[in-house]
Amino acid sequence: VKKENENLKGCITFEKQDCSGKQEAVIADILDEMYAHEPGYETVVQGYLYRLLSGLCNETAYHPALQTVRIRKDSRLAEAVMSYLRENRRRISRKELTERFHYNEDYLSRVVRKYTGVSLKNYMEDLLLEEAEHLLLTEEISVNDIMERLGYENETFFYRLFYKRHRMTPMEYRKKVGK
Structure with missing residues (x-):
């Protein structure tokens, strides 16, 4: 929920009314799935x-309230950089x-790490590998075309990244997971 002032943002909080702990368990399941990848x-x-949001909408278990919080400038910058990377889905130097956001590259990297827990380089590589996975499973194009679309020029580098993440080549991934 955005406010008129760009330094303020509204958010919804949920005060726990009962002590069932069901939603905490769902959050733990989400984190487990994301970690296992x-x-x-x-x-x-x-x-x-969906299960988490459904549980939070149960008014006997949780009381929702709107709160206003101050947004840090670096938070908005990190959000803008990550959004730009997600929208472009290609290797970006x-x-x-730095030319797009008018900040020093080391500062941009520190800000992204602060809010994601990973370096700017790793954040971008994760996005690109997710896009490669998606393209492998949804489009009938060659691995080289996928690499070109994502901006990878070095085939060995791309295959090494992909193998490190999946313990299989892109073609093996397409055959195994795409069934």
Whole structure:
């Protein structure tokens, strides 16, 4: 919930009315799925999120309240950088980011790490590998075309990243997971 003042943001909090702990268990399940990062985890997490929101809407268990919080400037910057990376889904140089956002590349990297827990480079690689996974499963294009679309010029580097994440090549992933 956004306010007129860009430094303020509204958020909904949920005060616990009972002590069942069901929602905490759902949150733990979400984190487990995201950490395991198994094929199809996005769909499983989405189901857990529906369950979580449904439970939070139970007025006998939780009391929702709107609160206003002050947003830090670096938080808005991190959100803008991450949004830009998600929208573009291609390799973007740190130089391009500094020209786009008018901040030093080290500062941008520190801000993204602060809010994601991973480096700017790793955040971008994760996004690109997720996009590669999606393209492998939904489109009938070659791995080289996928690499080109995502901005990878070094085939060995791409295959190494992909293998490190999945313990299989992109083609093996397409055959195994795409069934």
